[in-house]
Amino acid sequence: MDAPSANRSSADLSRSTRRQWLAFAALLLVLSFGALHAAGVYGRATALSVLEQQGRTEANLKVALLRAVLERPRALPFLLSxxxxxxxxxxxxxxxxxxxxxxxxxxxxxxxxxxxxxxxxxxxxxxxxxxxxxxxxxxxxxxxxxxxxxxxxxxxxxxxxxxxxxxxxxxxxxxxxxxxxxxxxxxxxxxxxFDQLERDWHETQRPSYVVDANHVVLISSIPSWRFMTTEPLPADGLAAIRESLQFGEAPLAPLPFERQADDNLIRALLPGGGTQSYLRITVPVISTPWQFEYLVPTGEAVAAAMREARLFALLLLGAITLLAAFWLQRRQRALANAAREQAAREELERRVVERTRDLSLARDRLETEIADHRETETKLQFVQQDLVQANRLAILGQVAAGVAHEINQPLATIRAYADNAKVFLGRSKPEPVLENLDHIAGLTDRIATITEDLKALARKGRTAEEPVAVREVIDGAILLLRSRFTGRLERLVIAPLPAGLQVFGNRLRLEQVLINLFQNALEAVEPRADGRVDVTVEVHEGAVLIAVTDNGPGLSDTILAQLFEPFNTSKEKGLGLGLVIAKDIVSDYGGQLEVKTDAGGASFRIHLRKVGK
Structure with missing residues (x-):
């Protein structure tokens, strides 16, 4: 090649090189703007997704607290009625x-x-x-x-x-x-x-409020937002609410919100001045027509996520730019030297192979992790099924144990009557046998009544009331306790009773109450050598008071607070059902069961309605 041709080739190569670098710079600028924009969009979407998950978890916890606060007083009007x-x-x-x-x-x-x-x-x-x-x-x-x-x-x-x-x-x-x-x-x-609940919400520094079916704010962590609306109210609905004086003279103005393209994103004007962007999360409040709304601030979290995404994009783009510039330089040098071009190609192929191998290894690791996650989910499902079955068995055991606890005394008495009947049969005395069989039939009725009372723990039931002699109720209870407390019933001291005294109730059910109280009192004084249980009956105007008082150790404040709750007991083998059933029986007949206790013992007092004047 002559000198002019060489010079022209050199000049053409130089111009081609400059054009390539100019095109590379323009492409890099376009890619930079595009990457920064895409990274910002991705970072914003990721941050909003994370904030929504966290906010929904917090909102569900707050709704659970609200429901717990609502449920406590709901039974009170029913009971007072x-x-x-x-x-x-x-x-x-x-x-x-x-x-x-x-x-x-x-x-x-x-x-x-x-x-x-x-x-x-x-x-x-x-x-x-x-x-x-x-x-x-x-x-x-x-x-x-x-x-x-x-x-x-x-x-x-x-x-x-x-x-x-x-x-x-x-x-x-x-x-x-x-x-x-x-x-x-x-x-x-x-x-x-809901003052305390609003103060608790306010401490989280995130706006929380409850709206009704008309979109009126009822409960709010920001007091100035109360009785404002999340949606403009129609004229007829607004007039009806104001006429009912439900919210007094509140203007029912819309909340200072500015909605954005996404309905869940708003800008709110805060009471102290200034605006802030929020992600609005809504959760229905079960058993009410209300809806809980929770505002999660998005400004700092979204900005930080966008900065991180853009920084990562810049770092990635910088690495790509360096690789592209290096490749371009290598390519330009290859035009002058075929050997160096071949070497560069081989080097690039080697790097591709290494990268492919790394990707394959990464894919294998990912598949292994996915398989492990699926196995863990399967195990979790089995564990959950086992827990459900265990819970069902525990409930079944409690009910069965409760029945055994309550019918123990009648069954023991039935056994005693059956043994006596066998003795009288051996002596060819049919009349006592028939009498014992009648007693056994009556005790089976008692057992049926007890099982009905146990079912009444979940479903209220009541046996029709009738005049009952107090003396017969006390004697019947003592009769059933003889087999259990043989040789110890002398500690049970019955004060003289007024003649012909009657109360409203059912004999079998009232005997069940006294059996429970006598048994508890005798067990309480059992360790004491001077143990004593006094049973007194007082007649007041229209009422009868039966008191069962022992000189045992009394009841602690912890036991006293939960005395009439199901399955709460201080006994090692107790079930905590006896006093619950006893209180329900007394309440069914318009009476009350109360307890007084101190270091000198406990006194259970039964108030019943007196028959006659």
Whole structure:
């Protein structure tokens, strides 16, 4: 090649090289912008996904806490609607009845999470309230316009969230009708406030609130958002809410939210000023028409994720750029030297093979991990099935043990009567045999009654009441205890009883109550040489008090707090069902079972209605 041709070739090569580098720079610039944009989109989406998972977990925990708070007072109106003191206060206008009920409701509020408890007559006027001492007492106020009153009178029960017309404090009103629908005596109402729950939510520094079916905020960690709306209300719905005074004079204005392209993303104006972006998570509140909404701030997390993704993209793009520049330089040098080009090609092929091998190894490791995860999931399913079966067997064992515990005394007595019958048969005395068989038949009725009482732990049942002689009930209980406490019944001292004294109830069921109390008292004094159980009967106006008092060690505060709860007992072989059944039996016949205890022993006191004057 001559010199001019060589120069032209050199110039052409130089121009080609410059064009290649200019094209490479332009492509790198386009790729950089595209990679940064794609990395930002990916980082934002990843951050929002993580925030949603974390926020939904936190929201579910808060909803679980809210449901626990809601469930505690729900049974209280139902129980009070069947309370004799409440019925008496509505049917008897004497000041003493209502003052007694005021004090009783005041004590109930102190021991529960309710804000106030009050009783309304059929006209809608409050006749008794737990806040009767306060200047803002509800007594005498007309609540006939309240939805919780009208719906309870109509349907039997109601729940209504509203702003108090007297206290001006918001809360959930849980009401229950007193008496049958055909002749209602009134309504008992329990108001529940959520101040502590709102303070707990506020401490998380993340807005949390509950909205009703009309999108009105009821409970909120930000007080200024209460009674605002998440959706604009229609004119007719807004007028109806204001006319009902459910939220007082609240303007029911929309929350200061600015929705973004994604409905779950909003910008909110905070009470202290300034706006912030949030991810809105909604969770329904089971057993209510409410919905819980939880706002998770997205600004810092999304910005950090986008920075990390873009930094990673820049690092990756830088590595690719270096590789591309190196390859381009190698390619340009290859134009002048075929040998070096071949060497570069071989080097590139070698790197490709190594990378392929690494990818294959990575694929094999991934497949192994997937197989391990599937095996773990299979094992977890088997473990869950075993736990469910174990739980079922445990429940079955508790029920079977409860039945065995309660029918032990009647079965022992049946065995004693059967043995006596065999002796009398051997002596050819049929009359005592028939008498013992009659006793055995009566005890089988007792066992049937006991099993019905055990089922009543889950489903309330009641045997029809009738006049019962107190002496027969006590004698029957002692008769059944003889086989168990042979030689120790002398510790059971029965005080003289009034002649012909009768109470309302069922003999077999009341005997079951006394058997349980006598047995517990005798077991409590068994370690003491001077152990003694005194049984006294007192007659008051319209009522009979049967007291079973022992001089044993008494009951601790821990045992006393859970004394009448199922499956709670202080005995090694006890089941914790006897006192639960006994209390239910006494309550079925309009009575009460209470306990007093100190270091000198325990006294169980049964209050029953007296037959006659």
């Amino acid at each position: 069947r309370d004799r003191d409440v019925s008496d206060a509505l049917t008897d206008t004497a000041a003493g009845k209502r003052e007694f009920l005021d004090r009783k409701l005041e004590e109930l509020v102190t021991g529960t999470s309710a804000a106030v408890i009050y009783v309304i007559d059929p006209r809608g006027v409050a006749v008794s309230a737990s806040n009767w001492r306060e200047p803002t007492s509800f007594v005498g106020n007309d609540y006939s316009f309240r939805a919780y009153f009208s719906r309870a009178m109509k349907d039997g029960t109601a729940e209504h969230f509203a702003l108090g017309s007297v206290s001006k404090r918001p809360g959930l009103y849980i009401s229950h009708r007193i008496g049958p629908a055909t002749a209602p005596l009134g309504v008992v109402v329990v108001k529940m406030e």
